[in-house]
Amino acid sequence: MLEYIPYGKTGYFNQLVTDFLAEQPQIRPFYTYSPVHPDFAAAMQARQKFDTPRAALVAALEQQYEALEPTKAVQDNISALLQPTTFTVCTAHQPNIFTGYLYFAYKILQTIKLCANLKAQYPQHNFVPVYYMGSEDADIEELGSIYLDGKTLTWNTAQQGAVGRMQPEGLETLLADVKKALGYAPHADELMTLLQKTYLEHQNIQTATLYLVHALFGRYGLVVLVPDNAALKRLYLPVIKDELFHQTSFGIVNNTLEQLSVHYKVQANPREINLFYLQDGMRERIVQEGDQWKVLHTPLTFTAASLEAELEAHPEKFSPNVILRGMFQETILPNIAFIGGGGEIAYWLELQQLFAHYQVPFPVLLLRNSLLLVDEQSRQRMTKLGITTTELFKTTEDIVNDYVKQHTNASLVLKDEYAAIDQLFDVLEAKAKSIDVTLMATTASERKKALKSVGKLEHKFLRAEKKKFAWQTDQIRQLKNKLFPAGSLQERKENFMPWYAAEGPAFLDRVLAAINPVTDQFTVLDCDSCD
Structure with a gap:
């Protein structure tokens, strides 16, 4: 089952993101194309006027792929980049160990889906999905941890500098922890075999990540670009x-x-x-x-x-750094669209005039898809509690309070009492004014105290009534903790591995089918086999 919620109604996206999608006038001058109705034809036309270094790009990619098992879809896409009628759609992310967060996969799958859609729309052109690896990022604290089975697993390494150049030493301990967390899921063994080859048979993190991403997404024709490359940087x-x-x-x-x-x-x-x-x-x-x-x-x-x-x-x-990285990407790729998260969109909005100065085409900016995967047990709880998908995005306490107010026989909302106090103090203020106008301030102060006292009583009534719904409130809290771990969006905390261990490659196929590459809607996807 698929459901959609406008990003602005989830409560998890800032004003810049919602204004960007709504094309509000105060933000619209900072990007070239609509993020919900983009003119891809215009983007292609602008790109064709730019002298993309296609031969050097293809030579660098062929060298990067020399040690990998050939995949026809990837080889065909790399070869196609030599043609002026071929364009790329790009997403970028650092080489987080074990891919980091769920949205790593979402960004890549959205890039793949958009290329397929564009090929259907413009059959005379080819479109190549590209994952640009931010392998020069030095934030090991961010890139060296994953959240799995309710715990944060951290790679303890003393290495410094670009994470992509770090040697994957010491990851055996984490691999053992991952194996334990995945348990006896149907595809756990094949995933563990892949992870062991990834991190125990490669000299550094960027070649390991290249291998892993190619193994997971190569069948879709995804091309991985490692920019830590002398030939590519010479172009810049x-x-x-x-x-x-x-x-x-x-x-x-x-x-x-x-x-x-x-x-x-x-x-x-x-x-x-x-x-x-x-x-x-x-x-x-x-x-x-x-x-x-x-x-x-x-x-x-x-x-x-x-x-x-x-x-x-x-x-x-x-x-x-972040100011010049995007233009480097757009200089070496025949790119027409970039897919990024809210933070990435925010810094790309700073760069349009810089691109104009160097006469580099500014791409279509698209917000990456956000998904919530709802497992079968969680969906059953939602049905039993009568909680809608939209209600899930409220805070836990708001969901609990709404549930209790909806199902109690007691009158917990003291609207009539508030009205009665206001009515009483309206009369008292009128009397105070007729006796001594200076008494009005005192009367107003007493009104505030009385309303505050009623508010305290209302809160105590609700708290007392919650005790009668202890089982339901506990179920609500468990539901929220499962789907919004640590109060965060699932995709910003969880890793793809438990879902992949349950379903195998079919998991990626199902997410790919659910993705809408150009949208202003958050996607909720039922995941029956992922418990």
Whole structure:
């Protein structure tokens, strides 16, 4: 069963996201195409005017895929990228261990689904789904943990720098924990075999993640792009040089932020130089001090000449931060649409003028699909309690209170009593005014006290009545904890593995079928075999 709820009615998405989807006038100037009725034909036309480095891109991808088992759908898509009639749809995410969160899979499946839909709409073109791996991210605290079976499992490693370059040492312990959590689910053994090959037979996290994502999604033709690549970064040298020597992006993005921040909280602030210096075990900011460029927290220092020489010899050592990463992606890919979460959309809205300055086409921005998977036991509880899907998105206490008020025989809402107090104090205020106008303030103060006392009684009545519904309130709390772990959206906490262990590849097929690539609706999907 599928149900849909507008994002704005879930209570889990901020104003920027809902305004973006609604195309509100205060946010509409910051992106090029409608996120709910996008003009893909216009995006393709704009992209065709840009000189995408297709041959270099394909050469880099073929090299990345050399060690992987060939998959015809992927090989065909990589070859198709040489043709000017082929475009990409891209999503991006860091190489979280074990893929991190459920929405990792959702983003990729949405990218795949959109490409299929576009091919049906524009059969004269080809559309290739791309997962751009944010392998240079250094946030190991975020990327090194997963939530499984009600527990947070953390990879204890002392390695530093880009997570993609880290060696997957010490993950044997986590693999044992994962195996225990998955138990004897029908597809647990095949999943564990895949995970062991992923993390015990690859030299670093980015090659391991490439292997895992290819194994899971290669049959759909998904192409994985690892941007930590000298040949690919060489294609971005003009922008990197401009950033190092002129700091162009700082002024342009700050100008956008002045306008955007009038209405919304800023997602990412630009620095004077929006590049890191990257080596194994280290990713540090580059700063300019006078006529020298320094790598923070290291003894590395460059003159203009030595910095340019380093850049020409080792472009892979220069890593764009969030301000420059998106334009790097759009420079090397023939991309027409980018699928991202709310946080990603927020920082992309800062970048349109930067793209215009460098004459790089700005893609269609689409909010990633959000899904809630409802297992059979939870659906049965909902039916028994009479709780609708929309009601699920309320806070636990609101659901409990609404349930008790709906099913009690007592009058818990003291509307008549509030009205009676207001009526009484209206009379008293009139009398106070006729006796001494200064008494009106005292009377108003007493009115507030009386209403507050009634409110306290109302709260105590409800609390007492809840005790009569102890079983039902306990069921409601269990339901919410199951579907909204730690008070969060399921997709932002849970990992895909329990569902995959239960259903195998069919799980991904079913989610793919449920996805609507261009939508302003949250999806609720019943998951009968996932208990």
